[in-house]
Amino acid sequence: EYEKMPRSAKGLEGAGEWHVFKALLPDLRNKSVLDLGCGFGWHCRYAREQKASKVVGVDISEKMLQRAREMTNDPYISYIRMPIEDINFSKEQFDVVISSLALHYVESFKAVCQKVFTCLKTGGAFVFSVEHPIFTCRKEQDWYYDDHGNRLHWPVDHYHSEGMRKTAFLTENVIKYHRTVSTYINDLIRSGFNIRAVKEPVPPEKMLMRLPEMKDEWRRPMFLIISAEKT
Amino acid sequence: EYEKMPRSAKGLEGAGEWHVFKALLPDLRNKSVLDLGCGFGWHCRYAREQKASKVVGVDISEKMLQRAREMTNDPYISYIRMPIEDINFSKEQFDVVISSLALHYVESFKAVCQKVFTCLKTGGAFVFSVEHPIFTCRKEQDWYYDDHGNRLHWPVDHYHSEGMRKTAFLTENVIKYHRTVSTYINDLIRSGFNIRAVKEPVPPEKMLMRLPEMKDEWRRPMFLIISAEKT
Numbered sequence: 036e037y038e039k040m041p042r043s044a045k046g047l048e049g050a051g052e053w054h055v056f057k058a059l060l061p062d063l064r065n066k067s068v069l070d071l072g073c074g075f076g077w078h079c080r081y082a083r084e085q086k087a088s089k090v091v092g093v094d095i096s097e098k099m100l101q102r103a104r105e106m107t108n109d110p111y112i113s114y115i116r117m118p119i120e121d122i123n124f125s126k127e128q129f130d131v132v133i134s135s136l137a138l139h140y141v142e143s144f145k146a147v148c149q150k151v152f153t154c155l156k157t158g159g160a161f162v163f164s165v166e167h168p169i170f171t172c173r174k175e176q177d178w179y180y181d182d183h184g185n186r187l188h189w190p191v192d193h194y195h196s197e198g199m200r201k202t203a204f205l206t207e208n209v210i211k212y213h214r215t216v217s218t219y220i221n222d223l224i225r226s227g228f229n230i231r232a233v234k235e236p237v238p239p240e241k242m243l244m245r246l247p248e249m250k251d252e253w254r255r256p257m258f259l260i261i262s263a264e265k266t
Numbered sequence: 267e268y269e270k271m272p273r274s275a276k277g278l279e280g281a282g283e284w285h286v287f288k289a290l291l292p293d294l295r296n297k298s299v300l301d302l303g304c305g306f307g308w309h310c311r312y313a314r315e316q317k318a319s320k321v322v323g324v325d326i327s328e329k330m331l332q333r334a335r336e337m338t339n340d341p342y343i344s345y346i347r348m349p350i351e352d353i354n355f356s357k358e359q360f361d362v363v364i365s366s367l368a369l370h371y372v373e374s375f376k377a378v379c380q381k382v383f384t385c386l387k388t389g390g391a392f393v394f395s396v397e398h399p400i401f402t403c404r405k406e407q408d409w410y411y412d413d414h415g416n417r418l419h420w421p422v423d424h425y426h427s428e429g430m431r432k433t434a435f436l437t438e439n440v441i442k443y444h445r446t447v448s449t450y451i452n453d454l455i456r457s458g459f460n461i462r463a464v465k466e467p468v469p470p471e472k473m474l475m476r477l478p479e480m481k482d483e484w485r486r487p488m489f490l491i492i493s494a495e496k497t
Contacts, residue, residue: 188421
């Protein structure tokens, strides 16, 4: 099912938040890049198209990494199978660390922040997207409907109760970790990062026009994207 | 009606978010402090109790300022009647600018950010609370109830549509301005501020125990508090 999603089939241009994520990335030319939760490797290949010198993609799924490897034979991209929580790269190894919609699967965001801070060079950037805390707070993670199936509003509950959410995503049971907006930001600051930008993206106009169901994306925040710098 | 609220009658200790706001304030001893939307002047008097050298309180309501003046004759607190948007203090005049639950009444947060940045000294702090964007997004600004009057959840809608909300607050019609979390943060960053902390406070344990209706404060974010620094 994951493969059928526009973001999987069409790559980055199929993802409604990519235009915002992309705009936050620094110039990647001659940079060493780490991608946490790289999946099919779309962001790794994008980094190389932007002339990154070296890209490392980390993902827990061997199946996804296999697909990523099939899509390129670029010797400057290496894929490592590992839970994001287990990364242990040497100090100041990367110029840029990115992560797209993966860190809400990780129990301790704080631990990841500290590891990313360590492996980034001074002046390096950490740019990541997660499902928005308003999206992850209830385990149902769905609209509230009237009796006729119309979307009435997005229901929020349990916002301040951080932790595990057993949710259904594309027919499968998936474990996510809910954190508040303030926890994401303060964990970064406490790890030493400087906040450069916080975004709650909506899909681009042309995508809203083409896919009418996307108009509901204006009604509640779906993604949170943060750009932070090791100063 | 405003006078009957715990925060008006009991002052700062009656406000569920005060313990978090207070913890973000720098040491106020010998500091010059500006309070935007000072109301009855609780924060101004607190600053003087902390040995601030000079405090200026700004509020649009003459009635509130009159009450504030009645409560103290401290010559080092001056009250100015003025809309927050109209402040025009000289450069680098204040060490600390605070604002408690006032800036969601201001149309342009960006304009206020720039003015605060100008009148703050380098190293100065801007600490403010607003109603949380999850609270302000719908004009109803209320829980969603079942037929028996039970609170089902907090409904979110129109989140990305920033601007005016005509709401009812304590029987009066009040105009507020909804902005997203990201707008609050990015307007600060673009004005030159460094984000020090972002908080979504819940009332302290002892208040939750005393006032049972406060347990719902765990269910959705009600306030947003940001501490920013002019570096």
